């Protein structure tokens with residue numbers, strides 16, 4: 001086997017896993033397609049030591065740090081197939097290259113599936129936001145909107161008044177029960193039941209929303225819960241079991257990020273129900289250590 005570990009995905013999780021392995025002097029290669037989930041945002045927040053840094057700057061620093069280690073390398077490319085081969089795994093890249101590895105870390109992340117409302121995608125990460133902890137401070141004190149079609153939407157609506165005056169747009173006929181309605185009122189959240197049919201303003205800025213009954217509501221930022229799904233189908237084709245989280249599926253892993261398939265580890269958003277850069281970094285470290293310990297166990301016999 002040419003590599004001890006191949007890591008699919010060079011986002012925060014994959015680079016963190018690679019650093020742990022490179023520092024353990026193992027032959028590790030990261031294959032990265034270069035499309036991290038937060039690429040739509042102008043900066044990352046709530047990342048200790050790196051607050052307000054452009055996502056591409058943070059990842060470029062991570063790659064530079066990694067490449068100081070002689071046993072680490074990064075390949076720009078997309079892994080399109082992964083299969084067991086001998087005592088390890090064989091990977092196929094879209095450009096025809098092939099890699100052989102003893103262990104595998106899946107860190108390809110998830111993609112956001114947005115509600116099908118015209119104009120949402122063009123504002124994603126700028127004025128249409130997924131998480132107040134990541135981007136709420138930047139719109140604090142301004143008129144905020146939030147979509148709610150379920151308990152997660154209500155959860156967001158209850159939080160948002162800490163950042164600004166909040167209008168909650170109830171979707172698809174969703175209605176909070178009496179207890180939730182009381183809590184929302186206590187938090188000063190205004191409820192709107194007319195469907196939102198259009199976003200107003202020049203993207204990526206937002207001036208407000210157009211309601212189906214003809215009214216317009218002025219808001220500066222809209223919080224929307226996306227559904228998530230794995231970026232690639234590698235875990236599914238390898239037979240890794242997944243569980244369902246509040247936003248979508250994630251792989252079932254143990255404390256050191258081993259999936260249900262021996263030798264296959266997972267890190268980052270793909271491996272856990274809660275998503276953030278620091279959580280991805282932490283899970284990458286665990287996966288790196290997990291893969292390293294698995295290699296030692298085989299080498300020790």
Ligand SMILES: Cc1cc2nc3c(=O)[nH]c(=O)nc-3n(C[C@H](O)[C@H](O)[C@H](O)COP(=O)(O)OP(=O)(O)OC[C@H]3O[C@@H](n4cnc5c(N)ncnc54)[C@H](O)[C@@H]3O)c2cc1C
Pocket residue numbers: 008009010011012013014031032033034035036037038039040041043044045046047077078079080107108109110112124125130134135231232234267268269270275276277278280
């Ligand atoms: C708009 C937005 C803004 C956000 N802002 C913040 C924030 O401010 N602070 C914060 O903490 N979190 C933020 N997040 C969450 C954060 O982006 C994720 O939690 C984090 O990026 C997860 O890291 P990851 O390494 O698991 O995945 P990613 O960062 O998505 O990286 C995965 C990498 O793997 C590559 N890849 C995928 N499949 C393959 C394949 N088959 N072959 C090769 N490469 C592959 C991708 O191209 C990508 O480069 C935000 C999310 C969104 C959607």
